[in-house]
Amino acid sequence: MKPIVAVSTPVGAGAISIVRLSGDGALDIALKVFSCKQKIQPRLVTLGTFSYNGIKERCLLVYFKAPHSYTGEDIVEFQCHGGELLTREVLKALVENGARLAENGEFTKRAFLNGKVSLDSAEGIIDVINAGTEAELKAGYNLMSGKLYSEVKALQESITDELASIDMTLDYPEHDDEGETLAHTKNVLVEVEKKLNELLSTASAGKLIKSGVNAIIVGKPNVGKSSLLNALLGEDRAIVTDIAGTTRDTITESISYKDIKINFIDTAGVHDSTNLVEQLGIDRTKKALESADIVLLMLDSSSKLSEEDRELLKLTENKKRIIILNKADKKKALEIKDKYILISAKNGENIERVKEEIYSTFASGTIDTSGLILTNVRHIEALESAHKICEETIDACEIHTPDIVSFMLKELWAELGKITGETETESIIDAIFSKFCLGK
Ligand SMILES: Nc1nc2c(ncn2[C@@H]2O[C@H](COP(=O)(O)OP(=O)(O)OP(=O)(O)O)[C@@H](O)[C@H]2O)c(=O)[nH]1
Ligand SMILES: [Mg+2]
Numbered sequence: 001m002k003p004i005v006a007v008s009t010p011v012g013a014g015a016i017s018i019v020r021l022s023g024d025g026a027l028d029i030a031l032k033v034f035s036c037k038q039k040i041q042p043r044l045v046t047l048g049t050f051s052y053n054g055i056k057e058r059c060l061l062v063y064f065k066a067p068h069s070y071t072g073e074d075i076v077e078f079q080c081h082g083g084e085l086l087t088r089e090v091l092k093a094l095v096e097n098g099a100r101l102a103e104n105g106e107f108t109k110r111a112f113l114n115g116k117v118s119l120d121s122a123e124g125i126i127d128v129i130n131a132g133t134e135a136e137l138k139a140g141y142n143l144m145s146g147k148l149y150s151e152v153k154a155l156q157e158s159i160t161d162e163l164a165s166i167d168m169t170l171d172y173p174e175h176d177d178e179g180e181t182l183a184h185t186k187n188v189l190v191e192v193e194k195k196l197n198e199l200l201s202t203a204s205a206g207k208l209i210k211s212g213v214n215a216i217i218v219g220k221p222n223v224g225k226s227s228l229l230n231a232l233l234g235e236d237r238a239i240v241t242d243i244a245g246t247t248r249d250t251i252t253e254s255i256s257y258k259d260i261k262i263n264f265i266d267t268a269g270v271h272d273s274t275n276l277v278e279q280l281g282i283d284r285t286k287k288a289l290e291s292a293d294i295v296l297l298m299l300d301s302s303s304k305l306s307e308e309d310r311e312l313l314k315l316t317e318n319k320k321r322i323i324i325l326n327k328a329d330k331k332k333a334l335e336i337k338d339k340y341i342l343i344s345a346k347n348g349e350n351i352e353r354v355k356e357e358i359y360s361t362f363a364s365g366t367i368d369t370s371g372l373i374l375t376n377v378r379h380i381e382a383l384e385s386a387h388k389i390c391e392e393t394i395d396a397c398e399i400h401t402p403d404i405v406s407f408m409l410k411e412l413w414a415e416l417g418k419i420t421g422e423t424e425t426e427s428i429i430d431a432i433f434s435k436f437c438l439g440k
Pocket of ligand 2: 225226227238239246247267
């Protein structure tokens with residue numbers, strides 16, 4: 001394929017930057033601008049001079065000969081001095097000598113097209129790059145290293161075997177007993193279904209790891225919501241004042257707690273306001289409430305229940321919620337019958353208990369991050385759909401003729417193939433690779 005080029009390191013000043021070139025004739029293009037004394041050998045670093053349009057840059061070159069490279073094509077990497085301008089000049093020189101600028105993820109897309117990685121492993125690479133927590137990194141790493149791929153491949157293989165025996169019954173009805181073959185297929189499919197269930201059971205843990213739990217902090221003005229957010233984060237993120245109505249917009253910040261992500265959303269205090277900006281913030285709070293996974297409803301332990309508190313208790317009664325009584329450092333004046341956690345956002349009392357309570361509401365026991373966990377919606381959807389087809393095919397084994405079962409097995413195989421990329425359409429492939437950064 002035509003050579004593509006991109007800067008593979010982050011843009012900006014740094015010690016070195018790597019410019020990567022991949023495609024047919026990559027080395028020829030490189031040698032138009034790079035000279036050195038030694039002969040260039042694959043996988044060995046060569047020191048030389050990059051000269052073009054007045055630039056004379058002493059830099060290193062590494063050559064990976066096809067197919068032994070990331071993309072499966074010839075790759076040349078230049079390791080130059082860092083710096084935006086210099087890097088841009090090197091890039092320009094390579095474009096003027098025959099390469100074209102790569103699109104986001106195009107290197108990995110070529111790796112996929114050349115059979116170097118499966119689609120799910122490529123998605124694991126995106127997850128590893130974008131991982132914000134250790135658990136996300138582990139899940140991405142498992143995907144990248146082919147754990148899902150091998151599970152899915154094994155299922156596809158057992159389906160292929162069944163397809164072969166059914167086709168045999170169709171071709172040589174005198175040799176094979178239809179009923180026996182379908183009974184065998186049914187048994188195999190029952191095992192496939194079990195495996196699919198097992199895989200799908202990790203999806204809820206996957207959501208906790210990848211997207212996290214949305215925990216919204218609500219309460220009347222001045223109750224200490226922003227103080228709680230700051231205490232949970234361990235930093236002064238939100239403005240705290242003793243003026244009611246300080247927070248006018250929602251603020252979202254995430255932490256990683258044990259192996260899950262918790263996204264805390266601080267909101268504008270809910271009360272009747274005639275101030276337009278404040279009222280808009282309150283409307284946003286009510287909207288955010290709808291999409292939250294759990295509500296942290298804050299009350300002031302040092303004052304009696306107000307009208308606003310009652311309204312909020314009612315508004316959230318059918319949601320997962322934790323009632324938090326703040327200002328434990330002051331004299332207690334509030335009694336409520338619901339279960340609550342008494343905290344002081346000001347001096348940090350019981351803040352860890354709030355995190356623990358959220359964790360235990362969602363994660364039953366600890367999440368085993370050493371195994372495969374489904375975090376990708378595309379994989380979950382394909383497996384759910386495969387599961388449905390599998391159930392239908394099990395039923396079909398009882399009542400239908402082998403040709404119908406054979407057709408359904410092919411459908412099941414193809415659905416699983418969506419995960420590995422073996423039956424995927426170009427548009428989905430493009431959508432996946434566009435999520436990558438440039439130069440990857
Ligand atoms: N004594 C005491 N004061 C607190 C505590 N938490 C917050 N405060 C004080 O209460 C006032 C309001 O705190 P904020 O965190 O701004 O309250 P808020 O709920 O975000 O207020 P709005 O954004 O206006 O809705 C500030 O003066 C805080 O210092 C606490 O645990 N104890
Ligand atoms: Mg606030």
